[in-house]
Amino acid sequence: MLPAALFAKLRAHVGEASERAIPLSEWVDGLRREVSPQLDAARKLQGLAAQRPACVLVVDDDRFQCKLLERLLADFDCRLQFAHSGAEAFAALARERPELILMDVQLPDADGVAITRQLKANPALAGIPVIMITGHSERNILQASLAAGAVDFVVKPFERERMHAKLAKFLHGRGRG
Structure with missing residues (x-):
């Protein structure tokens, strides 16, 4: 007690x-x-x-490839924006922050790997996943892309199922077709 x-x-x-x-x-x-x-x-x-719908910025100077991507992704629930140069890509990024970027390695005014490096150095843009797209499959390009901060790599010509799988993976369940 x-x-x-x-x-x-x-x-x-x-x-x-x-x-x-x-x-x-x-x-x-x-x-x-x-x-x-x-x-x-x-x-x-x-x-x-x-x-x-998720916004995907496609940075590619080849308008045929852009049209092809547009057709391949027509039934994937996303909204595509196109930029045909590094300058257009930065202008598009100033207007809207996409959920994903598909970046060509070779652009008329810049190197896609260098642009990716610039994006990843910018805290406001660093979180956007970048998938490199190119007609070249050399190991050094792949390594440079990944070192610059790209999350994945797609070699042209594009395959519908592979593109859908890549987008679904990086859009975290958004925009599935």
Whole structure:
């Protein structure tokens, strides 16, 4: 058994803690009421964003290859944007942040590997996965692409199933056809 004096002290501390807990719980409840509309709006926006087709930026100077990709991905639920040079790619990135970039290795004004390196050096763009696309399958190009920050590599000519699989892998379940 506890001595009466110790029991009285404990009771006083418990009472004091209870008195402090009531205002704290009231504050938490008030905070919940205040932020609830903002949280609901954020949840709705998140739901709407998930319904929007993923944006894929295709950076390739060969318009025939762009048309081919457009046809191959027509039944894949994504929205394609095209840039035909490094300068156009950076202009497109200034307008909208895509969920994925398909980057040609050889562009008229720049090297796709160098552009990828620049993207990965920019904190605002570094998180965008880049898949290199090229007609060349040399090991040094593959190694340079991966060293620059590319997440994958596709050799032309494109195969529909392979492109769908690559996009599905890096769009994390979004845009599946």
